[in-house]
Structure formats: structure tokens, C-alpha cells
Amino acid sequence: MRKTLFESLTQGPLTEPPPAPGRVALSELARHVNRAARARLGRSLSIRHVDAGSCNGCELELHALSNAFYDLERFGLRFVASPRHADVLTVSGPVTKSMREALMRTYNAMPDPKWVVAIGGCAVDGGIFAGSYAVVGGVKDVLPVDLHVRGCPPSPTEILKGLIALLEHVSE
């Protein structure tokens, strides 16, 4: 263990410079986030994630955000376990009929002000699963969505761009 720790000290961090906030994301947010809410938060957001029916691909890339290369927490962004502690709800997957109520309950458990970020192509409109008897559709069919991060799945960098845009916009 000592050797691994020493090496971490000497070799310098693997963490990469942050990507610029996504331009598309900024313009989408400009329409949604109100100025009053921004003032209350400062540069820190707690994120609660719900998989509402994804294939788990998006979850893998959300997990990757916490690794040494992306180091999500340096931006003041962190994943929390309870919706009661969250400012942002990220949702992946087409929303299945079976998960619709659980998703709404999670959203309702969050304190105001709050934002919803739909992660991945399925979360936009149901993606390849749209039209199924078991699928409601995109997240916007169930909750008000402030930002969409597209991709199947979006890479960690793409997700980061969206979240940084949200952060910048909120604390502007």
C-alpha cells in the first residue's frame, strides 16, 4: 500500500482540465433556470440520480465521473444518497411504466429550488424503446426537464459539460 500511495504523491494527478460548459446546454438552461434560485446556491450542487429504466450504460458513465480522470467533486458537484439532500435530479433511461411513480416520488421528496437533468438519448424521448407497452417515454413526459445531455450513453466529458453549464448558470 505504501508504494502505491508514494507513487500517487510523486507522479502528479491524472485529473484532466475541465471541459468548457456545453453551449447547447447553456442556451437550454437560459430558458429554464430563474435568477432568484441562482442566488441561493453558491457554487455547489448535490445530485441525486435515478435510473428510470436505462440499460445501465448511462450509469457506468456517471460512475466514471468520480474516477481520478474526471474528479467530479472538484467542481463542487457531488452525488448524494437521499433526494432530501439534492438540488439536481439526474434521470437516465426511457421512463418505464413501472418506474414512473418511483421517479415522481423521488422528485417530490427534493426541496426547492431543484433542477432535472435527463441523461442519455432514451431520457430524451424513450430512444430505441419508444412506443413500447412498458415505456412512458422521455423524462419530460413525467417531470419538467431543465437540461438534456444526449448520447448513447453520453461520455463522462459530455455529462460534465452539461453539469458545469448548470453550475455556471446557477451561480452566475
Place this chain on the structure above:
Amino acid sequence: MNLLNSITHGGTANRHNPWPRADVVEDGWQQAIDLLTQGHCTLLGLWGDSPLVHMALLGDNAADIAVLSYTCKDGKYPSVAARHPPAIRLERAIRDLFGLEADGAPDTRTWLDLGFWDVRYPLGESAPAYKSKPYEFLPAEGEGLHQIPVGPVHAGIIEPGHFRFTANGEYMVRLEQRLGWVHKGIEKLFEGASLEKAGKLAARTSGDSTVAYAFAFAQAAEAALQINPPPRAVYLRALMAEIERLANHFGDIGAICNDASFSLMHAQCGILRERCLRAAGACFGHRLMMDAIVPGGVASDIAPPGLLQVRDLLAEVRRVFPRLIELYDNTASLQDRTVTTGIVKPELARQFGAGGFIGRACGRKFDVRRTPGYAPYDTLRFDVPVFEAGDVNARVWIRIREVEQSLFLIDQILEALPNGKLKTALKPNGRPCEGMALAEAFRGDVLVWLRLDDNGRVTRCHLRDASWFQWPLLEAAIEGNIVADFPLCNKSFNCSYSGHDL
């Protein structure tokens, strides 16, 4: 022993490849269940195809595979689960999707239909949904027992599922799973889909195993159409499959240690996982390699800079990983959590036909890359590591040993990578045809069975994740462990929710 020789059947289907499919009536069906209960064969799958129910079996000698088809009478077939419990959830799923009833089934509660759909029996003769009665969990009786309901929304970034724990103080006396929350109706979406669209659906059945699913689906389609992918495509498929295995095993090893609060391993394994995904992205243009395998071959060739990145990846893993293994092995506080925790009994693993690291951690030496085997693994050298203890520690060690085997396999693949075409054209053969395939995902065997019509469109496709036979063992393994060890056990199983719920 040849399976079909010991089962009374009415002849085998034409154009079902590569293994035979035979029509049976009551006596043949019961003989098959006899073989299952006596341990002479293993249940590979059980699925509906109205008005038929198919049962796939794996014989004593693991290359001996057969499918039996029973034509339901008045929507009923004789229950397999009545005598062979591993079929319980499969029969419940068949009823929810097709409305076909298992006569004499021990458990008639719903499974995938949680009461939120607008239709009943969506793949059979569908009818409007009706108000179902509340789900009854199995009882646990005794003094001082309390229940802990968890989910479907969990605390971490994981898939949804409901767990009902009954505990006596710290000790768990019963865990009951209730799954189906991410059911997307995938098998219905396959109906009438082109092979191209169907391949994309298969690749999104369980994102962590997207390569394995696309691999199995492509093989099943190729078996049905009786075509062979070019050799270069076959080797590239295996390269993808092994990179996927590496990435997932690194993720799992780190995450298991993290659930025992040993975050150093988590951070270090996370770096290795990210390097795998970056190499995959550089080679095939997608970090998870989604849609890189297509029926007939592969979507694109490996990018030359990607090849260099794979060689760098191998060198880096060989430099760093041995030290991490040593760290895992020499940290007593970590071993204290993983050794003797969540033991799976070998008899159960054998009875359920549990594949992957769950079966191999308790003595079931089964890997479909070896038996029945498929190209190009039949020409590559590798060991199938097996441990006996069946605890969390053994499941970690299987992953460690498989990482080593995957490195060795990638060496051989890069060495032997043939030149040539990437794709064989898909020609519908003008007649309905059926195909079946097994591929080894990181968590175990994926089974794909499909039927194509005369124009090469999918009329029925069934996907069976390894998790179907692994989830029930988690319920058994957890008994007598403390509540705080559940995350550790669950992570060491790492069953798929999406792959199971479909």
C-alpha cells in the same frame, strides 16, 4: 449421452441451428424434467413463443445442447418449477408476458408485471390490464423479526429493484427480491424488426454487457441464416469481448472493496477501468463498444492508433495490477469482510446452472467460451479459473484470475489477427429459420434464441441473461449474514437488472 436420445420426441425442426429443436408432448416434457431433477442436465432457458413453450437444456457433456418445444393446450403446459425450482421465475415471467399458465406451478404470483402496464399478456393474446391484488411477500415468522424494505430507488448510482429483508437484529433471516422495474418490453420490440434494428436492441439489453449481447445476437442470426462472419471480424469480436470483460472486472473488484470502505482499491481499479474504456473508444469509436458488432461481422475496422493504445493498456495493467492484488490479499481488515461472507453452496450453483464468477467461485467449471465453445476461442489458449469456497473473496479471486486470462487472450488475438473483410453480406434465405447462440459475458452466459421470417426480419427473439439463475442464489447466500454485508454480497454478484427485466 445424447440428450434427445433419452427424451421421447416427435422429430426435430428443420432449419434450427446449430443445435436441434424437438417437438415433445407430455411424456417427453416430463422425461426432460426427470433429467433436470436427477442432475443429468441443466436448464439453460425456458421461454414462451405462443402457443409454444421452449425449454433449452445442457447435457452432461457441455457440448450437448437441445431445445424442446411443447405446444400448450388451452394455454397450459406442465410446470417445470413444480419439480425443478430454478424454473420458478421463468414460468412466472412467461405467464406475465404470454398468459401461458404452468400447470401445477408452486408460485403463481406475478413476476415482471408489477401492475403498472395498460395491457395484460402483451406478447400473447393481450387484454386490458385489470386491478391486480397487492403483491404478497413470502412470510417469515418468529419473535423479534423486523422487515426492511429497500428500493426500487436505491441510494447509489445503480439500477432499480426492490429488496425485502427480514432481519433478526443484525442477522438476515430472509431476503426476497422483487424485480421487473426496468422492464422495457424489449422482446415485443423485436417483433418485426430488421436485423439491424434488432442488433441495436440486443446491444441495449444490459449496457455493461453490450458486446456480449451483440456477439450472441450476431451468432444466433448467423446460425439461422447459415452464414459465417469473416475471420478478421471474429477476432475483433473477441478483442472487444475481452476488453469489456477487463473493464467490468476492474470496476467490480474496486466496487467490492469500496463496499468494505477500502477506497484506495476503488480509486486504483477505477483508473484501470477508465484506461480500458479509452482504449476501446480509440479502437472502435465508442467507449462501451456499443453497436460495434453487427450480424455478419463488425461495423468497422480497428483504428491503428487504437491498436497502440491496447498494447499500452496491457503493459500498464501488467505493471500496476499485481501490486493491487497484493494489496487486496494483504489487507486483513478487507479480508475480514470478504472471507466467509455470502457463501453460495456448490449444490445450489449446480442445480441452478449459475454461470460466470458466481458458479466458478464454488466449483462449477462452466464457461461457454470453452464448452460448447465458439470462434475464435476454439483456437485460443486460456484457463477457466475455478475456486471452491463460494464466498465474496472467491468471487473477487475469480475476477482477478480472469483479468490475467483476458490479458493473455488479448496478446494472442493481437498476434493472430488475420487480414481481410469485416462483414459477410446477410442474405435472407426465403424461408423462416431459427438460430440460437451462447456467449460468455463478464457475468456469465448470455443465451439468444431467434426466429427470422422469409425476408430476414425477426419474428421472435428471446434473450436470457446469466442473472436469471444468479439472482435467486443471492437470496440463499445472504441468509445468516448481517445486514451491513448485503452491499458487499450484492456487489460481488453484480447481477443485471436490465438484462433480467428486459
